[in-house]
Amino acid sequence: MASPAKATTDSNVVDMNRPSARARVQAFGGFLTNMVLPNIGAFIAWGLLTALFIPTGWIPNEQLAQIVGPAIKFLLPLLLAITGGRMVGGQRGAVMGAIGAIGLIVGSDIPMFLGAMVIGPLGGLIIKKFDRAVENRIPAGFEMIVNNFSLGILGFLLMIVSFLFIGPVIESANNFVTSAIEALVATGLLPLLSLINEPAKVLFLNNVIDQGIYYPLGMQAAAETGKSIYFTVASNPGPGLGLLLAFTFFGKKTARRTAPGAIIIHFFGGIHELYFPYVLMKPLTIIGMIAGGATGIAVFSMFDAGLVAGPSPGSIFAYLGLTPKGSFIGIIAGVLAAAAVTFLITSLILKMEKNKDEEEDELSDSIEKSKAMKQQGKQVAGSSKKEEKIDKISFACDAGAGSSALGATTFRKKLQKRGIEGMEVKHYRIEDAPQDSNIIVVHKDLYDRAKHAHQDKEIITIENYISDPNLEELLDRLEER
């Protein structure tokens, strides 16, 4: 898997070697995956809660169901924003991402997943850029006050901007979706509705389209004929089943292991939200969802099948419970056909990506190798490389407070003495050293721990925090550039 850590650490290498557009798309995909994946557990917790306790759930419980709304509106988007922010800007980025996301959340009526996945990394980026700009300009002793207030003030602005910005965006998205669906319904080519339905669902507009458009249409038809296909066009649990099955067989690592659990909550519990994160982490799979959804609608129309009311939540049991006599074959066939088509297409997409990832790993391995060779050549020849990009050096120790701070402070003084500028030198706990550090400096006794936490970074070991020969060498190297 192309992890973001790898993507960012390699950025200097990548700059020099001109990455293919594909490599960049790949890195972006890896970024999305890593933003969503750590939070799947929260989706599952929410899904279980919802499937059980909502009024149409298995054991309705008004009290516990109170958690459902706030959890999907606040908890899940905030988690995504925090993860995204942290990936870009460390712990400060995480805080910034959460601050930005709350503006979006309060400013809109629907769960802000996609928005959180944009604002989280954006918040991280803003604070990172700011920190870099003021780096080394803060008088000693003022670090804490500057750090806290910069985050506070920038966060305050981001919160307001995201709040004011999101309302109009959601409104226009709703208007667009509504008019597009109305136009498609007018053509009579119902399977085409999937083109709008599936992306809209994943963006959490599912209630808008189901309860706002399809259910009213369905109720009109059902009043006349006793059933309607409109109840099925966006609530078919088949495509989600197909997608999750594909991840179960052809997904990678965590995605693969969590997908079976998600199937139960989605297909039997009717909580479609459980599959949304999988689409969000591999956006191409939306093609499989659209094709599956369209197939389902086509099969339902072919059999002239329909449901008597809106299935909510859209589980297979709700479907069967609301199927009128004579429609069973059509409904079951539509669900299964949709699942099969989505499964086939998603599997193909996942397999393709898998192969690409492997190639990508080989590619980055070879870049890594050539980098190492250059490095060696440099040491032998003692000549400087013209474009060695180093602008972030992190000193690390066990606590991130004592010796690493001393090392970093002393190193900054030495940089200043030599007139070397544009270098961010900070101290961290080993495991917290940011992923975009170019070089990590640790005491030789802590090398193994540092290596474990930062496998693909250049690590310089020292024994003397004030004047170690390895640090002097690094200073020479920075000066020579």
Added chain:
Amino acid sequence: MLSQQLKGNIQFLNSVSTWEEAIKESATPLLDGGSITPKYVEDMIQNVHENGPYIVIVPGIAMPHAKNEDGVVKKTGISLLKLEEAVPFPENKKVNLLFTLAAEDTSGHLDLISDLSSLLIEDDVREKLEQSNSEEEILDLLQTVE
């Protein structure tokens, strides 16, 4: 800043038998002043057992410290112990100066660290430090670099 913090926290001893004892001795003023709890002293020793003598920051000088976990550090502080006879830390690193650091968080003590760095970065200042044998002398020396 460093000189203010070190005032009354500087001790001189002829010798100690082990490096553990050196850390304990050097932490006494912090303990008495209420900066740390006895658990922090144990944590600092444990840190060396676990992570090796990386707290020996330059030959002859150690900066014992540990993480502030479970509130073992009440307030940021630093103390100095000067030994006439150096004591061996693991890997036979001889130490005769111990700057024992208690940091409440990762940033509140950075001015202390910054002064300490100024003190150690210049060889002639460090030499003078080695030769000082009264609190006054050391505080005067510190004020020249702060």
